[in-house]
Amino acid sequence: MSTSRRDLTAIALALTAITLGATAAESPKGDIAAGRAIAMDRAQGNCIACHVLPGGDSPGAIGPALVAMKSRFPSKEALAKQIWDPTVRNPDTVMPPFGRHAILSEKEFNDVVDYIWSL
Amino acid sequence: MKKTLVLVTALGLISTSALVCATPKEDQERFQHYFETRFPKVAKNDFVNGVYAIDAVARENWEAIEEFPPYDPAISNGETMWETPFADGKTYKDCFPDGPAIAGKYPYWDKQRSMVVTLPLAVNACRTTHGEKPLKYAKGPITDILAYIAFKSRGQITNVVIPADDPKALAAYEKGKHIYFARRGQLNFSCASCHAGNSGNRLRTEILSPAFGQTTHWPVYRSKWGDMGTLDRRFAGCFKQVRAKPYKAQGEEYRDLEYFLTYMNNGLPLNGPASRK
Numbered sequence: 001m002s003t004s005r006r007d008l009t010a011i012a013l014a015l016t017a018i019t020l021g022a023t024a025a026e027s028p029k030g031d032i033a034a035g036r037a038i039a040m041d042r043a044q045g046n047c048i049a050c051h052v053l054p055g056g057d058s059p060g061a062i063g064p065a066l067v068a069m070k071s072r073f074p075s076k077e078a079l080a081k082q083i084w085d086p087t088v089r090n091p092d093t094v095m096p097p098f099g100r101h102a103i104l105s106e107k108e109f110n111d112v113v114d115y116i117w118s119l
Numbered sequence: 120m121k122k123t124l125v126l127v128t129a130l131g132l133i134s135t136s137a138l139v140c141a142t143p144k145e146d147q148e149r150f151q152h153y154f155e156t157r158f159p160k161v162a163k164n165d166f167v168n169g170v171y172a173i174d175a176v177a178r179e180n181w182e183a184i185e186e187f188p189p190y191d192p193a194i195s196n197g198e199t200m201w202e203t204p205f206a207d208g209k210t211y212k213d214c215f216p217d218g219p220a221i222a223g224k225y226p227y228w229d230k231q232r233s234m235v236v237t238l239p240l241a242v243n244a245c246r247t248t249h250g251e252k253p254l255k256y257a258k259g260p261i262t263d264i265l266a267y268i269a270f271k272s273r274g275q276i277t278n279v280v281i282p283a284d285d286p287k288a289l290a291a292y293e294k295g296k297h298i299y300f301a302r303r304g305q306l307n308f309s310c311a312s313c314h315a316g317n318s319g320n321r322l323r324t325e326i327l328s329p330a331f332g333q334t335t336h337w338p339v340y341r342s343k344w345g346d347m348g349t350l351d352r353r354f355a356g357c358f359k360q361v362r363a364k365p366y367k368a369q370g371e372e373y374r375d376l377e378y379f380l381t382y383m384n385n386g387l388p389l390n391g392p393a394s395r396k
Contacts, residue, residue: 048323058323058324060322060324061320062317062320062321062322087307094308094316094317096305096306101306101307102305103305103306
């Protein structure tokens with residue numbers, strides 16, 4: 001069990017590297033409006049469950065408010081890495097690894113990144 | 120976040136402190152101290168009321184519901200079950216001579232069988248011994264008989280024992296503890312992610328309930344269910360919420376988890392059945 005989980009982690013990390021590499025190289029343009037819808041949707045990103053988002057009703061209070069993102073992250077790629085797998089920067093975080101665990105599809109992920117980066 | 124780390128560290132679960140082997144008693148003291156420090160205004164025995172111990176508005180709504188408790192029909196159905204003889208003429212009383220007020224004896228470590236025995240498991244063992252079909256564990260008639268037993272056991276004090284003379288009992292406890300603190304599911308949460316480090320915080324509009332007090336009041340009428348459910352049902356619901364595959368109801372994993380979590384709650388009075396949002 002622990003071996004297979006380690007293997008899976010290795011595969012996931014490899015995929016992360018590949019995908020993030022691609023993200024950095026091509027810097028795909030996400031759809032901000034679609035990203036916002038995903039961030040507000042309980043069944044998808046559900047960022048609003050834990051974070052204050054501009055215009056979002058009854059946000060949760062687990063994580064920090066998602067405002068002034070460009071002053072908090074040096075680049076969109078750095079923000080993308082954080083959303084992809086926040087346990088890299090903080091192993092104890094409760095934020096789900098949206099990319100590493102394929103919670104969002106690649107398109108959904110890019111849309112959310114562009115939306116959050118726009119805040 | 121810092122508080123999460125403190126609890127996780129205190130219970131010896133991060134790698135740097137993995138060599139520190141805390142005893143169950145030490146775990147329990149740190150666990151209870153953590154919640155009593157996190158919620159300094161909550162009287163110890165009020166933790167049995169979950170979020171209603173920490174949120175005044177939610178408490179007001181809950182107290183209004185408790186004026187006509189939605190679990191009352193379950194208690195009276197359970198009383199009928201308790202008194203109705205099985206096909207062989209015996210009753211639950213033949214299995215539980217001290218009953219029906221027996222909830223405080225569970226869960227316990229059965230040395231002969233080398234396993235944790237919970238109250239629902241004992242209820243079904245009684246039924247099958249006397250030629251009746253076992254009941255399903257999540258909901259339905261099992262919640263009736265459990266509600267009656269819980270009601271009659273109100274005021275008993277949680278007192279789970281981990282026998283020092285059987286290393287397998289300690290192993291079961293450690294297994295339950297691991298299940299409690301291990302991350303799982305697509306969303307990568309542990310039980311503790313929400314109910315320790317973020318207890319009292321709002322997840323959207325819901326306040327996350329503290330783990331301290333979570334074992335005292337089963338079965339529960341939950342408005343979300345519109346129905347009664349057991350602790351097994353709630354465990355499975357939590358697993359599904361984090362997008363993990365639930366374990367088998369009353370399988371070894373959930374019995375060990377109940378053993379650990381109830382031991383953490385030692386000293387709290389039993390107050391089942393209860394109503395929850």
